Amino acid sequence: MKIGVCVKSTPDTAITRFKYTSGNDGIDAAQVKFTVNPYDEFAVEEAARMKEAHGGEVVAVTVGDAGAGKVLRETLAVGVDRGVHVDAVNTDSLATARLLAAVARSEGFGVLFCGKVAVDDQASAVPAMVAELLGWPHVSVVTAFSTDGATFTASRAVGGGVEEVVTGALPVVITAERGLNEPRYQKLKDIMAAKKKVVGVVTPESLGVSAADLAPVVTFSAYADPPERPKGRVIPGDAAEAARELVRLLRDEAKVL
């Protein structure tokens, strides 16, 4: 079975200091170090484990510029057999989903793993759209996954400590939550072996996706920092009195009680 996994190149949030482009209409990519979206690492690991258990081929797909293709190469050292780089601009979630769905169709994936969210736009939109475009079921925020090659069982934390278990037949789109697995390190010999693996570059046209299909339905008009947090306030007085004042402020001013 061909196992698909979607990968997005996102800023390395552990070390990146963001700057806006001059018109505040985007992030200045030149100042940013990009890496594999952290949630996609869980998706890649799950795909690699599924291959190790059942055989098959793991194919990672990304949509973006040459830099995104470079980030895709990193997954070749952690269990991905081959990459597909769709050379196109990420305009909005729907356009990206159309391209990924076209790849899934042309490759004939039996399952598609994605991260539950990309840490740049935080939209959590693409995987569900891909599933809809493919007519596949979609299970999100998955913390445990197993399959016998025909059916699957997926667990998801639905809040309040409740775990929901979903079963069904493949194909399916799964989005990975932290805790689904522990992604492996890139071993140095695997980095060297990855040099021999192939990332194929495809265009939207070659996938049969037209410019009209890619016209964005969402546009980004401006970016701005959140307002600066006001300074904390110290309530003077003895403990009992200060606590009374704190409760009053929480009720009357903050209106959280």
Place this chain on the structure above:
Amino acid sequence: MAFDGVDFYKIDDLLTEEEVQIRDTVRGWVDDNVIPIIEKHAREGTFPMHLARQMGEMGFLGANLEGYGCPGLSNVAYGLICQELERGDSGIRSFCSVQGSLVMFPIHAYGTEEQKQKWLPRLASGEAIGCFGLTEPDHGSNPSGMITRAEDKGDHYLLNGAKMWITNGTLADVAVVWAKLDGVIRGFLVERGMPGFSAPEMHGKHSLRASVTSELVFQDVRLPKENILPGVTGLKGPLSCLTNARYGISWGALGAAMACFDSARKYSVSRIQFGKPIASFQLVQDKLAFMLREITKGQLLAWRLGRLKDEHRLEPAQVSLAKMNNVQIALQIARTAREIHGANGILDEYPVMRHMANLESVYTYEGTHDIHNLVLGQWITGIAAYS
């Protein structure tokens, strides 16, 4: 915020994509596996044994060797591994240097096929640990004066003598021991458990506390004939190993310097005195500028040296220059970083004093700073000051 490297001169542009990827991988591994535990091990004076196998699985051991389970990386990639490991701790980098450059390298270069098959895969995986015995209690900078001797007894060699300051000695499954056979220095593989061989740990170190340092004692050790390294005779054998290890140290020291610089920079912008960050003061900026300047120069030395090594055009004297320079500046940077941290700098809440104490060893081992100066003096004048 995680460590994001020191790259003022865009040295990453001089690296291949794989080299950057390898460096970033080791960096992440050190952040996850070394930095959280290293202060505890340094305090307790223990080597984190569980890391040996992990380093093997990751491919850090004998990384620039080909075959026998080694990944066959470029020398620049090997240097970057040393840099990142030593950003964690000089003791961890020492483990890797000894295993790869001082034990696996001579077996790989001078050993028989049987010796290679027996030891290299297990040393590469971290399943077996090796050590290197050259220095003796009374022969440090003058190794050719060694008194450890092997005698040919017909069907075996008989080894007598003692070695000192041996990293990994007590842990080692195999020791590459240099001893005189009929007055000529030869390499021998001495295995753990051989009667007459013991490796007591040395205690009381103020430096490299997360690394095991030992004596090796040989009392009538009967070595099978097949345990001699056939491929090399004379001081060239151990010196070629040291050239490889010193090469790695020239990168490793930069890692320790980067850790100290990073800590000092972060501390100086957050520490408020006289109502403003101490980073606002010109004297502190002068110190930080010194650190960045010296790290950047050291990076260019190490990078160029690595490329020369990859092209097989490296001269040992060039390694001496990079080793002595980069360790000296790392030690100065560590001391300066301690100053910037003020009293906090002496606490193990910050890595600087540990690095500073470690670097005192690194300054002296693998050819002291002074001896490397004399190597350069000989290269310049043609006159060896130490002979």
